Amino acid sequence: MSSNPQPLEPWFLELLACPGCEQRHPLTLSESSDALLCKCGRYSFPVRDGIPVLLLEEATLINADAKPEGVA
Numbered sequence: 704m705s706s707n708p709q710p711l712e713p714w715f716l717e718l719l720a721c722p723g724c725e726q727r728h729p730l731t732l733s734e735s736s737d738a739l740l741c742k743c744g745r746y747s748f749p750v751r752d753g754i755p756v757l758l759l760e761e762a763t764l765i766n767a768d769a770k771p772e773g774v775a
């Protein structure tokens with residue numbers, strides 16, 4: 704990737720939510736800034752050219768057994 708996209712701003716991340724969760728879990732940027740990790744621990748969403756791709760079909764399933772916080 705030749706471009707150097709702007710880092711995602713915290714306020715922008717707060718507007719995003721994991722489409723795989725019934726609750727709106729916040730997403731956190733990965734250390735490499737090329738993925739958004741859902742707090743549910745199940746999904747990782749790609750960030751392409753600085754644009755988060757919040758589609759389940761594009762998501763990487765990290766841990767199907769992870770339990771979101773606050774869910775029994």
Ligand SMILES: [Zn+2]
Pocket residue numbers: 721722723724728741742743744745746
């Ligand atoms: Zn999630």
